Amino acid sequence: MPATALACRICGTEFPLDPIGVCAKCFGPLEPVYDPGRTVTREQIEAGPPNIWRYAPLLPVPAPAEQRLAPGFTPLVAAPRLASALGVGELFLKLDTANPTHSFKDRVVAVACQKALEHGYRTLACSSTGNLANAVAARAAAEGIEAAVLVPADLEPEKLIATAVYGATIFAVNGSYDDCSRLSVELSFELDWAFVNVELRAYYAEGSKTLAFEIAEQLGWELPDAVVAPIASGAMYSKVHRGFGELLELGLVDGTRPRVFGGQAEGCAPVATAFAEGAARVKPVRPNTIARSIAIGSPADGDLAVATAIDSRGAIHSVPEEEIAENIKLLAETTGVFGETAPATALGALREAVRRGELGDEDRVVLLVTGDGLKTPALVADRLEPVLVEPDADLILERLGVPA
Ligand SMILES: Cc1ncc(COP(=O)(O)O)c(C=O)c1O
Ligand SMILES: [Zn+2]
Incomplete structure (x- = not known):
């Protein structure tokens, strides 16, 4: 494993590579630290799979043994x-x-989920502005665990549907994303859910x-x-x-x-x-x-x-x-x-x-x-100005001014 510990970005205190949200001394954010003597070569990376796990030597978790629905190496x-x-x-x-799930959030969730699985969590959770909820729901479905997400209730319906389809529990919060975020921190103390952007944030962000x-x-x-x-x-x-x-x-x-x-x-x-x-x-x-x-x-x-x-x-x-x-x-x-x-x-x-x-x-x-x-x-629906026509090629050619 190339990562050796989590370290506080503010005071530098080190912690084991566990799901820990913030520094116990100063509440600062945590980040993985890596073995300063590590060596990684281009050849080693190029021999890897065509997804984010080709960079496993640069990540804080090992690659999954079975790579299901792996994100990355996008065009x-x-x-x-x-x-x-x-x-x-x-x-x-x-x-x-x-x-x-059509966003970069699949990268961060894949890394955080590896840590969650290593620690035996059975529910993957998050607060989200939409895309993260999609990614958490899909990742949980791929790994055979549960998903629970907190999102603002007035999000675009398409984003909510794209989370619901995977079978996730959606808490549609009557509030903003920042309310969802606060709730996720409070709930993380009470529930044995793996909140990817709370106690797994150090791993999540590395993705x-x-x-x-x-x-x-x-x-x-x-x-x-x-x-x-x-x-x-x-x-x-x-x-x-x-x-x-x-x-x-x-x-x-x-x-x-x-x-x-x-x-x-x-x-x-x-x-x-x-x-x-x-x-x-x-x-x-x-x-x-x-x-x-x-x-x-x-x-x-x-x-x-x-x-x-x-x-x-x-x-x-x-x-x-x-x-x-x-x-x-x-x-x-x-x-x-x-x-x-x-x-x-x-x-x-x-x-x-x-x-x-x-x-x-x-x-x-x-x-x-x-x-x-x-x-x-819906944001670009004003672009939709179709030319309404009868099913008749002559009429279309006439409209286009093409002589018969
Ligand atoms: C599509 C998309 N791009 C960018 C971002 C920004 O990511 P970050 O919160 O890491 O700044 C988000 C966050 O939700 C997102 O959904
Ligand atoms: Zn600290």
Whole structure:
């Protein structure tokens, strides 16, 4: 096992590799620490399975003996038309819509679930803005255990159905995501459920590093100049940066650590606001945004995300609400990829970075398409303007002005 302990990010106290949510001394967040002498080679990784478990030597849990419904190794595709529309040198889309439940959350849940199974839990649980609930429900079904999720009651119905179908128990909370999150912490003391984003958070968050590992490997073991990601709790954004750092430390790639850019929707932009104001501390807000999947008003890793933006020489931008559906359409029309509000918000941040001259035609950029637009189609329903016709080819040709 390459991981040796959990360590507190604030005071450094170490704990065993168990399901422990926070530091017992200072309540700080915990992170796995790895054997500093570990060696990992490209060949070793390349010989692994075509999913996140090829990076098991870089993860805090061993690969499952039987890999069911394994996420990861999703396509990285060039998007030249969008690149020239935006004015960036080269643009790639990381299509995490190709994961089993169509979002990057399958990565984090797969890692957390390994820890849950190791400790004999029979129920996988979470608080969620939607996609995480889908991933927890599917993972539990794949492993033959129960799932219970806490979500805001007014989430998009498609997201709730995509959780219910797997047989999960859904607690539709009359409140916000932040209420669900608080409830999950309180319930975690009382129930023997494995809450992936409470006591398994240290393992869960590590799963996002696989995005960085895959991008580097899929670029032929090269680093892009910049990566653009949506931000909710800030965990994925920060871990992608860490992931690139680890590849450099281990000598798996050379070069400069990519700049990481983050996007938040204007109606829930506590991290973007803290970044813009140069504040070290994120102030919680009450979310009011159409980007429901990233509507977290009190982000657990918000401060870390601000520090990550500064450390990587990136930026975190707030994206106007009215630009989000527009960006879903822009992405779809120029690349053939139907992303949801989260990647559309990241695209908004990319557009803003280009407007400000932070990114441009010299840069090779990767946009993380972390979730699928098919889960929230109502947002772009105004696009549906079909040409109503009778079942008669002559009438259609006439409409098209084609002479008979
Ligand atoms: C599709 C999608 N992208 C991005 C995020 C943001 O992830 P994080 O909470 O790690 O910042 C989420 C979170 O729910 C999401 O559902
Ligand atoms: Zn501590």
